[in-house]
Amino acid sequence: MILGVLISIYLFFKPLDIKQQAFVDVPLFELKDFTMYELDEQGLKTIMIGNTATRYKNRYTIENMDYTDNEKDYIANMKAQHGIYRRDIVTLTGNVEYVRDDGLTFKTQKAIYDKKSSIVRSTVGYVAYMNDSIIEGSFIQYNNEKNRIFSKNVQAKIQLQEESR
Numbered sequence: 001m002i003l004g005v006l007i008s009i010y011l012f013f014k015p016l017d018i019k020q021q022a023f024v025d026v027p028l029f030e031l032k033d034f035t036m037y038e039l040d041e042q043g044l045k046t047i048m049i050g051n052t053a054t055r056y057k058n059r060y061t062i063e064n065m066d067y068t069d070n071e072k073d074y075i076a077n078m079k080a081q082h083g084i085y086r087r088d089i090v091t092l093t094g095n096v097e098y099v100r101d102d103g104l105t106f107k108t109q110k111a112i113y114d115k116k117s118s119i120v121r122s123t124v125g126y127v128a129y130m131n132d133s134i135i136e137g138s139f140i141q142y143n144n145e146k147n148r149i150f151s152k153n154v155q156a157k158i159q160l161q162e163e164s165r
Helices: 002-012
Strands: 029-040 043-055 060-069 076-086 089-100 105-114 119-122 126-130 133-137 139-143 148-152 155-157
Touching: 060 089, 076 105, 105 139, 126 139, 133 148
Parallel strands: none
Antiparallel strands: 029 043, 043 060, 060 076, 076 089, 089 105, 105 119, 105 126, 119 139, 126 133, 133 155, 139 148
16 A cells, blocks of 8 residues: 555645746835935035835946936936936936036936036037026937036027126
8 A cells, every 4th residue: 555655646636836936136125215325525416315225236226216426526416217226327208307506507307417527418408597597409418527527419599697896
């Protein structure tokens, strides 16, 4: 009888087939409603605020990102629906708004900010505002350190300031 049970187990029961999965990009942790401060010897360098952030081995992915860079002469603030912070590169997508404390503002759908060079670049259409002037174009590269803008396919409405005597 024992021999019959063993033979039936061998014939009718299949061993479990467990498939191994290779996880390439596993999150390390997730934050909700957070504020991250980056400090060095001189003081506060950057502030990043968001609804959720997922930390991977080499990057953060952020929802409703609000990023402020305080390292240069002018403070630059960037907001977007989605952001990726990898090394010293911040990639922003979805209703991106770049605001500098001297009044320069531009809006686009995608922008990449390089902290080391202090350059923000957008390869999609944008609208920029400075005082009462409005500039539209298909490409913008702004150097926050040198206060220089390079743009393509520009249409501008410039409002000149009158001198008061």
